[in-house]
Amino acid sequence: MKILLIGEYSRLHNSLKEGLIMLGHEVILLSSGDHFKKFDSDYSFHPAFLSGYWLPRKIKNILYKLTGINLEKAERSLRFFLLLPQLKNFDHVQLINSDAIETFPFLSRILYKKIFKKIKNRSLLICGDETPVIDYLLKKESAYSILTPYFEDNSLKEHFEYPLKYTTKDYRKTFDWLVENCQNLVASDLDYKIPMEKMGYSVHFIPNPVNTLKIEFQEQKINDKIVIFLGINRSSYIKKGIAYFEKALQIIQEKYAKKVAVIITENLPYEDYIHLYNSAQIVLDQIYANDQGYNALEAMAKGKVVFTGGGKEFMDHYNLKERININALPDVDSLVNELSFLIENPEAIITIGKRARAFIEKEHDYINIANQYLASWNSKTIS
Structure with missing residues (x-):
């Protein structure tokens, strides 16, 4: 055709x-x-x-x-x-x-x-x-x-x-x-x-x-600091709930100043965006979603832990028993708790990242x- x-x-x-x-x-x-x-x-x-x-x-x-x-x-x-x-x-x-x-x-x-x-x-x-x-x-x-x-x-x-x-x-x-x-x-x-x-x-x-042949899976390595990435598209800032992420990051940076590094970018071309988030273990994508958008899927394919849509409807549809991402709710306390858990239990980042890649290969090839x-x-x- x-x-x-x-x-x-x-x-x-x-x-x-x-x-x-x-x-x-x-x-x-x-x-x-x-x-x-x-x-x-x-x-x-x-x-x-x-x-x-x-x-x-x-x-x-x-x-x-x-x-x-x-x-x-x-x-x-x-x-x-x-x-x-x-x-x-x-x-x-x-x-x-x-x-x-x-x-x-x-x-x-x-x-x-x-x-x-x-x-x-x-x-x-x-x-x-x-x-x-x-x-x-x-x-x-x-x-x-x-x-x-x-x-x-x-x-x-x-x-x-x-x-x-x-x-x-x-x-x-x-x-x-x-x-x-x-x-x-x-x-x-x-x-x-x-x-x-x-x-x-x-x-x-x-x-x-998702073309996983072009996206290399990298098992997450936890070094001195866990890197958290937030890429902002100014035109969708409000409808994606980015303010919740920003407030949560302020608390996390104060709470774990020696354990985390934060990268925030705005309105970058796709290739530059991808280059900058490659060093992150955690990617903050969007609030107000049931499922994942494209940026979230690509980050999951790389083995990163992504905060995005992943609630009950999503888990039920794909018959998932374990989390392959973090369901990002419009609640700062919830986001802080989820981030804190990952920072204090870095092995969970590695485990969820592996599950994320397996999910992409199965459902999004x-x-x-x-x-x-x-x-x-x-x-x-x-x-």
């Missing part, structure tokens, strides 16, 4: 591409690189002109402040349009999200229609904020979610502009149009599978692919996951 993957937010599509290629398929990936993260892509629609030069960037920012219009969205759609003539003879196309091109919804629909005229087999991946997911979270039926800070303080609404946009009329129209014009919906983890099913959608649940995608594309969830 010749497969087109559109969009990249986490390296999910890159790893899926690697698995599909290993199975003998031809794969082309289009993306913007996701801003500062700079993920690999075969063809890019990154807004290089408006983001890469001082004067255009200044004009863009002024226009946005005056009108709320984001010119980068227009540049992405133009660059995507110019790529269309090169996109020929594909057997399947998958979108990473209903906003895979990261442009205005009406332009997304125009460009999707042009792509879909050429490619008859299509799938939509649910691996982040999406219309039914946000609709469900707004019902407040779960104990906590990425919207919890917004529920607790409505003055934070501007910080939730990205997830809440999916409930607006134009974004909802795009999602509904895609449901009508794709054969499959695929959910990448429990944080999306559960809401989609609660909102009445049938989805193929396929865990994130990129070739096995690629096979699951191929099977899903031949089995409709949307009739």
Whole structure:
């Protein structure tokens, strides 16, 4: 098969591409690189002109402040349009999200229609904020979610502009149009599978692919100090509950000044981010989750102890009897207690790290996951 993957937010599509290629398929990936993260892509629609030069960037920012219009969205759609003539003879196309091109919804629909005229087999991946997911979270039926800070303080609404946009009329129209014009919906983890099913959608649940051939497992060695890593993405700071980690780290640094070293980074390109967290034994990923995002999975594959989603629903789904990560709750005392246990019992870091790697190899192997995608594309969830 010749497969087109559109969009990249986490390296999910890159790893899926690697698995599909290993199975003998031809794969082309289009993306913007996701801003500062700079993920690999075969063809890019990154807004290089408006983001890469001082004067255009200044004009863009002024226009946005005056009108709320984001010119980068227009540049992405133009660059995507110019790529269309090169996109020929594909057997399947998958979108990473209903906003895979990261442009205005009406332009997304125009460009999707042009792509879909050429490619008859299509799938939509649910691996982040999406219309039914946000609709469900707004019902407040779960104990906590990425919207919890917004529920607790409505003055934070501007910080939730990205997830809440999916409930607006134009974004909802795009999602509904895609449901009508794709054969499959695929959910990448429990944080999306559960809401989609609660909102009445049938989805193929396929865990994130992780290429363990590229990620070397290193049994954790405890030296003079245990290294704790916190990588901050400023745009998702609040919805990932990073403030809880920061408060917990302040207490831990005072309590174990001679036993720990802390690395905190912000808005780093993917390659730099990975390089810096390699020295850590413990990685603080996110609060408000039932499952693991991509950064957490890669850290687990390296044998690190990751604070992320890992509660009862997750443990039950995978039939796990022992912890393969630390379930990070929105509770500073809980985080401090979990960190303190690991610092005082460093052998637990080694044990959990080994379990984490074994879990990734069993449930997230990129070739096995690629096979699951191929099977899903031949089995409709949307009739």
